[in-house]
Structures are given as C-alpha cells and as structure tokens.
Amino acid sequence: MGCICATVPRKNQIRPMKTRNKDLVFTSTxxxxKIYVLGKVLGVGSFGKVIAAKMRSNPMKQYAIKIIEKKxxxxxxxxxxxxxxxxxxLDHPNIIKFHEVYQNRMNFYICxxxxxxxxLVEWIPKRxxxxxxxxxxxxxxxIISAVAYIHGQGIVHRDIKAENIMIANKKDDAEPKLIDFGxxxxxxTSKLRxxxxxxxxxxxxxxxxxxGKYDEKCDIWSLGVLLFTLLSGHMPFHGESKExxxxxxQRANITxxxxxxxxxxxxxxxxxxxxxxxxxxLRPSAITLLKQEWFTKLEVFEEKQTLDHQISQKGQASPSNSNSDNRSIYQMLKQTAQKGGSKFRKEVMTILVKQLNEQELSNLIEKFKQIDVDNSGTITIFELRQALIAEGSPASIDEIERLVENISPKNALDVKKRSRPSVELKYSEFLASCxxxxxxxxxxxxxxxxxxxxTDNSNYITKDDIKEAFARNAKSFTDEQIEEMIYEIDPNHDNKISFDEFCQMFDNAGIYQKLDDDDEVIET
Structure with missing residues (x-):
C-alpha cells in the first residue's frame, strides 16, 4: 500500500502573511x-502591473493577474x-472575484x-x-447592492469611483464589478470608534x-458623486487646488x-x-438607498418587460439561451442533498464555479438575484422559502433548513443559535450547489x-497537493482536516487520490460511467 510519506515533500509551498489586524492570509510559493500562461499587459500602476492570463488546465477562461513588486x-x-x-x-455578483494568490522572491501575484x-467610463460610450x-x-x-453587502460584512471600501467599476464583458447586459480593495x-459597526x-x-x-473622523457612510458620499457625474457628465465639486x-x-452646496x-x-x-x-x-445606508422611490418606481414595469421577453424567447434556439436550465429551484437544491457530501467534493465544486465564465453561469446568476429580493448579496431562509412558494415547490421551513445545512454545513449550528433569517446562503455556495x-x-x-x-503531474493528488491548492486560494486547512477529506473518497486508503477515484466523487452525475466509454485521458 502506498504512503504519502513516500512522496517527495514540497518545499516552502505555503507562506503566511499578516494583516494589520493580525489576521492570517496564506499564499502559495x-x-x-506552471499554473498559468501569462499574457498581455492590461495596465501599469505605481506598485506593479496587471496582465491577462489563462490557466493551463482550463484555457477557456481568462484571468487578470495583479503583479506587485515586493521591493x-x-x-x-x-x-x-x-x-x-x-x-x-467577499462573495457577491457585482464584486470582482478573487481566485488565487502566489508569491516568489520578486513579486506577489493576485489572480x-x-x-x-x-x-465603466470606457464602456458607456461603446454601448x-x-x-x-x-x-x-x-x-x-x-453597485449599491455590492456596497450594501460589504457594509454588512463590516468593510468600508474608501475609494469608490468610476475608474474602480469594471464591466464583466462586452455584452449589452454585462454586469458591473466593484474592484480595487487596496x-x-x-x-x-457599533459606531464607538x-x-x-x-x-x-x-x-x-x-x-x-x-x-479625519468617519465610518462606512463615506462610501455613500462617493456613490453620490458617482451618480451625480453619470447623470450630468460633470463632477459636483471643483477647485483650482486640492485645498x-x-x-x-465641506462647504459648497450641489446645484x-x-x-x-x-x-x-x-x-x-x-x-x-x-x-x-x-x-x-443624514445620509441613508446602502440598504435604505435600494428602497428609495427612484429604484422601486419602475420595477413592476421592468419585471413585466422581462417576463414578456422571456415568453417571446421561450422555445427559440439561439446562442443566448443555449445555457438554459429548466430545473426548479427545489430540484437544484435537492441535487446536492442527493449527492451526499464529501467535504472535498464541495470544495471542488466551488473551484468548478470559479473556472466557469459568467455566460455559462448566467441562468443561475439570474436565479440568485430573483431570490435575493433585498439585494443583500446573500439568500436568507425566508427569501428561499418565498421563492419556493412562488414556484409551487412543497418544501417546508424544516426541509429548507436541512437543504441549507447540507449546502453550507457551518450554518448547522447557526440554526439553533440564531433566528432563522440569520441563516444565509452565500452567492458562490448557491452557484456550486445548483x-x-x-x-x-x-x-x-x-x-x-x-x-x-x-500541479507536479504525478497523476495523483496528495495531502500536500490539496494543502498547496487551498493556499493558492488563501485558505488553510489542518492536516487532520485534509486527511479526512482524502479518507472519504480514497477506497484503498493509500493516502492519495487517483483520477479514477476523483471521478467517483461525481458518480451520481453520470460522468464516471461516461469515462469508461471514452479513450484514456491523455495529458497535454
């Protein structure tokens, strides 16, 4: 029987960093x-540059890698x-998605x-x-929904501006993304400090x-400046000098x-x-802003337009609806419950979601937004229940709670300790489960x-491989946790995962059987 200790251990693969608040961040060396094919330069700044890249194992999706010079x-x-x-x-449809972080002797790399x-300012005249x-x-x-979400997480952005809003793709319905959390x-949140x-x-x-004395409401001001500028084409405040x-x-009124x-x-x-x-x-919170009449007045009309469009498109074969998914929300959520859930499988599904582009996920993203009626960036038990009632699904509150617990195990204790509305599904959890x-x-x-x-092309996944991959995602698991993940899906208990064993995790999806009919996987 093979043993993990028989493999050559990785050297210095995981390196921690500390924030000013002494929080730990884990990076890969x-x-x-070996992981990415690095491409053209997208932009240059005072600390480094941003380049385009593609993952060697998944060339269908492009990434932006921020390279920061250590010196x-x-x-x-x-x-x-x-x-x-x-x-x-952060995990919200309108916030830039973090993937991985690396460092070497010269640079840090944020993917x-x-x-x-x-x-945004370049995209508007093009569209x-x-x-x-x-x-x-x-x-x-x-964007205000994204800001409401980060404020709910106890985070203030402090540099909201037009240049820090990017557009996901070149399509007319592309999503805006809040970026640059430097x-x-x-x-x-208690307002005491x-x-x-x-x-x-x-x-x-x-x-x-x-x-020199402020809180998260400074972001609301910046959003106000942004809105003023988008509506008029002018900044609200000017000066010949910074002073x-x-x-x-501080003194002038807007006109x-x-x-x-x-x-x-x-x-x-x-x-x-x-x-x-x-x-x-006197400024409203981001959540309160979303309830203002300017946002709510035309919602009924817009919903009718969307419904009419969906009806007119129903049954038509076109690239835009090639990713259509006719499953109900209840069927989507039950899928995860029926699969059971090895811990490693759930982590792999989260990685899968990260490797897909927004067009491939468009139906699920739209479904998430429909359920998230308060635009908080998360789905509560009550929101999920209302969505299931609306589609005619039979789930009770108790069954919904069990579904959420299965998708997000950390919520299992929360159900007992907190009120039901506090139990939430995060954006990526919903996508990965559905x-x-x-x-x-x-x-x-x-x-x-x-x-x-x-990544070392041994054709096996070992404990060190898993630990290093999670470090690239700025996550940390103990040896005991990783060994438990391997044990759940390693039938011969040789402390490593072959490709066949990896595929068996997804047996219920029908993939493992399909592999028997195909040629052997050839590594490129």
Missing part, C-alpha cells in the same frame, strides 16, 4: 508559470495582506476575474449612443474623511444647473441630494479540475 511594498506587506484578506471574504468590458437615466439606474442599483478596511486615515480619491472624498476642492466639498439636468427626474435629483448630505448621519452537473462535469472539465491540484 508554487511557480505561477515597492517592502515594510507595507500588511496592507497588501489586508487587501487579499478582504478580497477572499482575479478578467473584466473584458473595461472600465450607448444615448445613455439614459434608466441605464444609469440599472448600474447604480447593482484601501478597504474594517469599520466599527471611527476611522481616521486620510485616504481616497480627492474628487470623491467625503467631508468627514477630510476632517480649494476640499473646502468646496443642478447644467443643461443635462433638464432631462433628469426629480426622484433621481432627490436621491443625489440624500447621498451628498454633508452630515453623514449547477447542472450533467452539463458541466464533462470528461475534460474533470481532468482540468484534477490538474488544478496535481
């Missing part, structure tokens, strides 16, 4: 060129660790989704000949940031005198006024997932 952040590594720590915590649509208020509302609603920080650092982009900076600009931000404001609704002007209140206590395995777990995809762990 694996050679990134330029020497002595400030804790700030970089803070950005990574925050990125790995994220590649937004092909470019910056619209005439950019209407309604289009602005669609974008702002999604200045983000935790804030005291305030942030003091003078950070941000001057034109978007809130009065209280200039004064004059800062003085105007709607530009010609562009003639075609802007009173509801839009009202929400701008609320967001640009000098006193942060994905159509019959469609996406192809032979090629299974091999790609296997090679995600087997």
């Amino acid at each position: 694996e050679d990134i060129s 330029k952040v020497k002595g400030r590594e804790d700030i970089l660790a803070n950005e990574i720590f925050i990125l790995q915590k 994220m989704d590649y937004c092909k649509g470019g910056e 619209y000949k005439n950019f209407h208020e309604r289009n602005i509302k669609e974008i702002m609603k999604k 200045l983000a920080n935790k804030f005291d 305030r942030l003091k650092s003078f950070v941000g982009t001057p034109m978007y900076m809130a009065p209280e940031v200039i004064q 004059e600009l800062y003085d105007n931000i 709607f005198t530009y010609n562009a404001w003639k075609n802007v609704s009173d509801d839009a002007k009202d929400i701008v006024r609320r967001m640009l209140q000098k006193n942060p206590n 994905i159509d395995e019959r469609k996406f777990l192809t032979r090629e995809k299974l091999w790609s997932l296997f090679k995600f762990f087997d």
